[in-house]
Amino acid sequence: MENNNLFLNASCRTLIIGSSGAIGGALVDNLKKTVGPKNVVTLSRTENGLDFMNPETISMSSRQQDGLFNLIVDATGSLRIDNVGPEKSLSMVEYETMLAQFKVNTIGPALLIKNFMKFLPRKGKVVFATLSARVGSIEDNRLGGWISYRASKAGLNQIVKTASIEASRKNPHSVFLAIHPGTVLSKLTEPYLGNKSFVVPDEAAKNILRVIEQIDHSDTGGFFSFDGSKVPY
């Protein structure tokens, strides 16, 4: 991993999608300090009506943007939808629940990439990062369970990898990556934390931005943990 200290600077324009979430909000706060408030554009379901259950809102949100973004972070995602949490075993898998998980964690981000890729400059380092989850790693799956969430994040990782190949043809310095943010205190995780250790969103955001600062094109298509280590697909 090469160091590129100048990426998050005062001329780096950024877009945080899912800015209403715990990690998304902390990314916005941290970026305002590094790239400056005018370089941070936000987009979310709460603030702008971007809803992955309604795909027209994705293309509509893209039409509302102008100018280019050197960094786009997709910090959306869901573990519990319509009050249905992750399955403990295959016997709990339900068609509608799994479909909803894929809509939010896989198809929504895929359509984000489709609609927002055009805002990445064709020259120099540009980054599109999406928040995935270590439980989406097939190789690292040791506990089972959480079937729909795991599968939807594994699908997301495949989309990031595929997009990285297409983006490389447009900009040979582009970086597309999936990031595992660690276990972070948020409304998504709160019911499932138990005695697990966690970090607060501000620390998670700092970790994610450190990874984004350090990665370069040689890392594109990769799945990274918050500490910069690679997670196997």
Ligand SMILES: NC(=O)c1ccc[n+]([C@@H]2O[C@H](COP(=O)([O-])OP(=O)(O)OC[C@H]3O[C@@H](n4cnc5c(N)ncnc54)[C@H](OP(=O)(O)O)[C@@H]3O)[C@@H](O)[C@H]2O)c1
């Ligand atoms: N927290 C962790 O420990 C942890 C661990 C591994 C991976 N992650 C991943 O990190 C990401 C952010 O998680 P978080 O902890 O910050 O969760 P969060 O606080 O619940 O934030 C989730 C974000 O996703 C948005 N969202 C949810 N459903 C949506 C939909 N249908 N359409 C559009 N946006 C939608 C939310 O928008 P509204 O608030 O406006 O509804 C919010 O901005 C997720 O992808 C999650 O899987 C988190």
